[in-house]
Amino acid sequence: MKIIDVVLSEGTTGFYFDDQKAIKKGAGHDGFFYTGEAVTPGFSKIRQKGEAISVMLVLEDGQVALGECAAVQYSGAGGRDPLFLAQDFIPVIESEIAPKLIGRELTSFRELAEEVDAMEHNGKKFHTAIRYGVTQAILDAVAKSQHRTMAEVVVDEYQTGVELKRIPIFTQSGDDRYNNVDKMIIKGADVLPHALINNVEEKLGRNGEILKDYVLWLRQRISEQKQSEGYEPILHIDVYGTIGQAFANDFKRVAEYVAELGEIAKPYHLRIEGPVDVDEREAQIKALAEITRYLAEAGSDVEIVADEWCNTYEDVVDFADANAGHMLQVKTPDLGGVNNTIEALLYCRKTGKGAYSGGTCNETNRSAEILTNIAMACGATQCLAKPGMGVDEGYMIVNNEMNRVLALSRRRKNS
Template identity: 70%
Template structure:
């Protein structure tokens, strides 16, 4: 089967691009948007619409495979590639990439994806978002050629012989951390609520008291609203480094506080994502490693999730090798080609680290479907309900895709 044409269309994502540097410098709020000047190159507003590019391969039998190029909410920050605007990058795909795809015979996913993931133009690698979308379309093309689901293709190439099973779905609330929890409970999310605890005074509390009260509320709310007594979701709370900020990155003090959270969450299991951000990759690894050792030494039923400074396949392996946390968030758009997602998940599993197939609210329905297939195929510990921050949409897209894939693969089995 050959690719006979490549077509690109601009699209929207499920959230927005935010100028993180401007926000950190004190950009003001005006309803849902921000006020003030932009700081990061490429931004025209502190918050602007999220953009994507759909890349469609026309196959010689008339079928169409496609993937979506998308980038994270805080593009251009933290060492990431620049702001991803469709008008800037469609010409790159059409001029530099399409000619190398048209007329190509579709072979294995891994070989083709790695080729384009490593491709350079004028000595520079392609934007991560382009590599992300092109590799999705390649995966879909291989699946259509082989008449399999994308999960089966990935399983056969990366995890041969494994049984395809459901993966826990993690819903995120955004700032609406109360009403959105009710949605999650009604729809029985496996993991919840994210909660967006990104400010010490307003959300964590100077001594952690506000988050502690929220965890108690969360526990009581689930017990009150759940229909089934055995519904016991995992608590996964992203604190964006605020625990470290509140407790001066003192390992014992942070562990003492996290222990109070774990006790408040009982009987539910607790995960804390990004407990600190020390603004350096090596030091972040060491802090996560030491905090994990302290918590494990106390025998606590709590897990740490690495996020800050863990953005690439190399970072995932670095944190995994050093036991810097109990789980790693694999930020799917930041890895470029989706082949890297499979590599990262399999490495985590082989080395005793929980693999969270995550991403960003600023993706599309298509990228969510593709990465869900990869999470199933590789046996990730959990996948993110995405895109958006409204709960319902992301849960619908991810859960429905998972159910379809498992039913189709099960029929063939």
């Protein structure tokens, strides 16, 4: 089966681009807008609409494979590629990548994806969002040419040894961290609530008191409102380095505070994502390794999740090897080609780290579906419900794709 054409269209994502540096510096609110000046290069406002590019590969039998280019909400922060605007990058795909795909035989996803991911322009790889969307389309194209699910293609090509099954879904609340928790409880989300704790004064507290109160409320709310007796979700809270800000990056004090949160959360297990952000890769690895060690010495079962500065496959390897966290978020758009996501998730499993197939609220329904296939094929520890921050939509997209993959793979086994 050959690719006979590449068709592109501009799209929007399920959320927004936000200038993380401006927010951390105390940007104000006016309804859904942030007030103040943007500080990250490329941003004209602190909050801008998210943009995507649909990449459609027309196959010689008339089928159309689809992937979508998207970048994370906090583009340009933590060592990531700059803001991704569709009108800037559609001409790049048309002129630089499409001619190299037209006429190609779809014999191996892995080989073609690795080739595209390694392509360069003026000595640099293409923007991560481009590589992300184009390789998604290639995976869909190979699956369509073989009349199988994308998950089955990945299991076979990478010999993952995984039997396809449901994996835990992690839902994110955005700033509506109370009402959205109620939705999560009703839906029976496996992991919740993310909570978006990205400001010390408003969301964490100078001494961490606001977050302590929130974790207590979470514990009580789940216990009071759970829909079945066996419901015991994992609590996973992303704090965007604010604990480090509050405690002047005293890593022992950070670990002590995190352990306190773990006790408040019981009987529910707690994960804390991004307890500190020290603005540099090697320092971040060292910081998370120290916090992880302090927690072990204290006998705490709270898990630290690495996020900031853990952007590429090489970063995932280095964080894992340094024991910099118990779980690593494979932030899927940041890795470029989805072949890198596959390799990163498998490396986490190999080294005994939690393999979190993450991403961003600022993706699309299509990228979420494709990455759900990949998370299942790699036996990820958990998979992010995306896009958006409304809970219901992201959970529906990921949950339903998961169930479709299982139903189709079962049918093939039984036929």
